[in-house]
Structure formats: structure tokens, C-alpha cells
Amino acid sequence: GAGVSQSPRYKVAKRGQDVALRCDPISGHVSLFWYQQALGQGPEFLTYFQNEAQLDKSGLPSDRFFAERPEGSVSTLKIQRTQQEDSAVYLCASSPKAWNTEAFFGQGTRLTVV
Amino acid sequence: AQSVTQLDSHVSVSEGTPVLLRCNYSSSYSPSLFWYVQHPNKGLQLLLKYTSAATLVKGINGFEAEFKKSETSFHLTKPSAHMSDAAEYFCVVSDRNQFYFGTGTSLTVIP
Numbered sequence: 001g002a003g004v005s006q007s008p009r010y011k012v013a014k015r016g017q018d019v020a021l022r023c024d025p026i027s028g029h030v031s032l033f034w035y036q037q038a039l040g041q042g043p044e045f046l047t048y049f050q051n052e053a054q055l056d057k058s059g060l061p062s063d064r065f066f067a068e069r070p071e072g073s074v075s076t077l078k079i080q081r082t083q084q085e086d087s088a089v090y091l092c093a094s095s096p097k098a099w100n101t102e103a104f105f106g107q108g109t110r111l112t113v114v
Numbered sequence: 115a116q117s118v119t120q121l122d123s124h125v126s127v128s129e130g131t132p133v134l135l136r137c138n139y140s141s142s143y144s145p146s147l148f149w150y151v152q153h154p155n156k157g158l159q160l161l162l163k164y165t166s167a168a169t170l171v172k173g174i175n176g177f178e179a180e181f182k183k184s185e186t187s188f189h190l191t192k193p194s195a196h197m198s199d200a201a202e203y204f205c206v207v208s209d210r211n212q213f214y215f216g217t218g219t220s221l222t223v224i225p
Contacts, residue, residue, distance in 0.1 A: 043213075093158075103213055104160070
């Protein structure tokens with residue numbers, strides 16, 4: 001497809017379960033971002049990749065959160081031992097350049113931890 | 115450090131009347147600024163962007179924004195609201211590696 005694709009769209013996890021969220025960016029896009037959007041809030045930065053290199057992970061809230069982009073294309077955000085406060089929409093975005101250009105967002109994965 | 119402040123959490127307008135959504139930014143250098151719209155259960159869609167070219171930026175669906183450095187503002191406007199404009203709007207400032215979002219403005223359009 002032409003846009004950023006995220007899967008699954010919805011995920012319900014029991015507390016303590018591990019989850020993996022997938023992002024397929026627009027083909028050829030250099031930059032990839034993960035954001036967390038809590039209900040009624042604006043998206044908050046989690047991490048940034050330039051190609052396969054994770055250049056910034058300062059927004060990851062704890063060491064339970066891990067992201068990778070091993071071949072510089074598809075990315076996976078993994079959350080270990082999920083907690084209720086992890087419930088949010090996780091947004092992936094990609095952009096064609098390394099900086100100062102618009103990002104194209106996927107529809108997000110809504111994670112609910114019960 | 116970069117940040118944005120959206121001055122109104124909710125704006126309500128009548129269909130056919132002008133829309134003004136206010137945004138002030140803070141940036142340590144010449145910023146890139148964006149407005150995104152988010153409809154319910156939909157992804158974020160880019161409305162328009164400012165990247166140090168013309169200060170009046172035209173976007174999709176009749177929206178415009180004016181970059182005013184002296185006021186550190188980037189307000190979003192539209193001359194005539196349409197019912198389909200009802201959504202959440204985010205003002206965003208970027209540096210090289212991050213996009214900093216405002217808290218959003220929820221726009222309601224009254225028929």
C-alpha cells in the first residue's frame with residue numbers, strides 16, 4: 001500500500017503478557033518514529049530510527065519497551081510484562097528524509113491491558 | 115528545547131463561519147511547524163507545513179496557517195467551516211529527530 005501500515009489495529013493483552021506491534025513504513029523512507037498516545041492526549045515521542053540505526057530512544061518509558069528495525073524497513077515495538085498504564089494507541093510514522101520534513105502516520109495500534 | 119502550546123482545548127463554530135485554532139511554539143532555532151488533523155479512529159493526516167519558505171502556508175481542505183516569528187505563533191484558519199472539519203487538531207514543532215505535539219484542539223462544527 002501507499003501509506004504506513006500498522007498491525008494489529010487492536011490488541012487486548014492480559015497484564016504481564018508480552019506484546020509485539022508491527023509497523024510497515026512507506027517504502028524508501030529513511031526515518032521511522034514510534035509515538036504513544038494516551039486517551040485524550042497528544043502523541044508522545046518514544047523512539048526514532050534512521051534506517052536501521054536507533055538514534056534516539058529517550059522517550060521509551062521503561063526497560064520493558066524495546067524497538068527494532070533490523071533491515072531499515074519494518075519496525076517492531078515490543079512491550080514486555082505489560083501493565084495497565086501501557087494502555088494507549090501506539091503510532092508509527094515514517095518520513096523520507098533524515099530531518100525537518102513531514103512525517104506520515106499509520107492508523108495506530110490500540111493496546112488495552114486488562 | 116522545542117514545545118507547542120495549543121491555547122484552546124475545545125473550539126465550537128457554526129457551519130459556514132470562520133475557524134481559528136491557536137498555536138504558540140517555543141524553539142531554540144528556526145523551526146519546522148505542522149498542523150495535523152485526527153478524525154475519530156483514523157490516523158493523523160498532515161494539513162500543512164511550514165519549513166522557512168513563505169510565511170503564509172496553504173494546506174488541504176481550505177486550511178491556512180501563518181507563521182509569525184515575532185509572536186511565535188502558527189495559528190490555523192479556515193474561512194468557512196464544514197461539518198466534515200469536526201476532528202482533533204494538533205500543532206507540531208519538529209527538530210531533527212522528534213516531533214513535539216501540542217495537547218490538541220477538539221473542533222466541533224454546529225449545523
